Amino acid sequence: MYQQGMNNNLLGLDQMELVQLAESLGEDSFRGRQLYIQLYRRKQYDLGHMTDLSKSFRLRLLQDYSVTLPTVHQAVTSRDETVKLLLRLDDGAFVEAVHIPEETRDTLCISSQVGCAVGCTFCMTARMGFARNLRVGEIVGQVLRAIEMGLVGANGFNIVFMGMGEPLYNYRNVMKAFRLLTDSEGMDLSHRRITVSTSGVIPVLKQMAEEPKLPNLAISLNATTAEVRNRIMPINKRWDLKELLDVCRDFPLEPRRRITIEYVLLKDETDSDEDARRLARLLRGIPSKVNLIPYNPNPGLPHERPEEYQIRRFQEILGELNVSAFVRKTRGLDVAAACGQLAHLETS
C-alpha cells in the first residue's frame, strides 16, 4: 500500500505507489504513470511544469506534496577532476557523493546512510557514528542531482554504493532505489553498472541472493585473518570472514560476472607477502577480482599507507597465484573524496 514519507517527497515512490496516490486523489490510474515518467524519465521536478497532467491533479499535488532533491551545500573539485558533493537533506543532515570521471566511463559513488555504525578503523565515516538510514528518494536523489548538474550523462555511468554507510543495513531502501534506477520505464540504468558494497552482513547477503534482479556485489574484505579483521572491522566478530566467503562462493552470478573483493592495504597490518598468499587461498572457488586500495591517510586514524614497492609486490604475488588484482588509482585525495575519507564531522 502507498505510504508517504514524513516530508511528502514524491521522489522515491515507485510506479505502483504513484498510481495508488493518483487514485487516492480521485484521478485515473494512468495519471500516476504519467507522474512516474515525468519524475524519473523526463527528470522534471517542477510539478507546475508537468503539463501533461491535468491542472486539477497538479494543484492537488502542489498542495500536499513536493519533489525534493538533495541540495548541494558544497561541491569541491579535486586536481584530478574528481568532484565531491556535500549534500544537504531535508532534515539538515549531510551526506557525500563523489563523481569520479574516467576515460571510458564515469563513476558516481553514493551514500546509503547518514554516518555508519560498522566502525571500520580505517574509515572517516565511522568517526561520525550512525545517524539514520537514507530514504529511497534521498538515494536516487543523489543520482538525479548529479545528472541535473551535468556531472554524469543520463545514461552510461557506473554507480557504486561505496559512500557513507553500510548499504545492507538499509537494505529495503537500497534495493528499492536499485529497482527505480534500473526500471526500463523510468531511469533505465543498467543493473550491470551498479555495484553494492558490503562489509559482510551475512543474513542480508543471503536474502539478497534470492532477489530476481541483482546489482554487482563488492565485498569489503581488507584482511586475511580473523584476528586482524576483528581489529580493523569489528563486524567480523559477528560475521566471520570464512563464513562470509562461503556465502560468496554460493552467491548467484550472471555469466562472466565476478564479485569484487575490496582490500585496503595498510602498512605492516594487511600488506605482507603472506597476506597476499593467504588472500589467494581464501578466494579459491569464488569468481572474483581484487581491488587493492592503498590506504588514504586520514587525520587521527591509526594507519599508514604502504610503500609503492610493497603495493606492487602484493599485486604481483596475487597475479602469480592467478588472482586478478588491480591497484585502485587514488582519486580526489586533495579534497578528501578518496576511499575511506568521506565524513561530515562537526569539526571539519
Ligand code: SF4
Ligand atoms: S568502510 Fe564502509 S562499512 Fe566500514 S565504517 Fe566506513 S562506511 Fe561503514
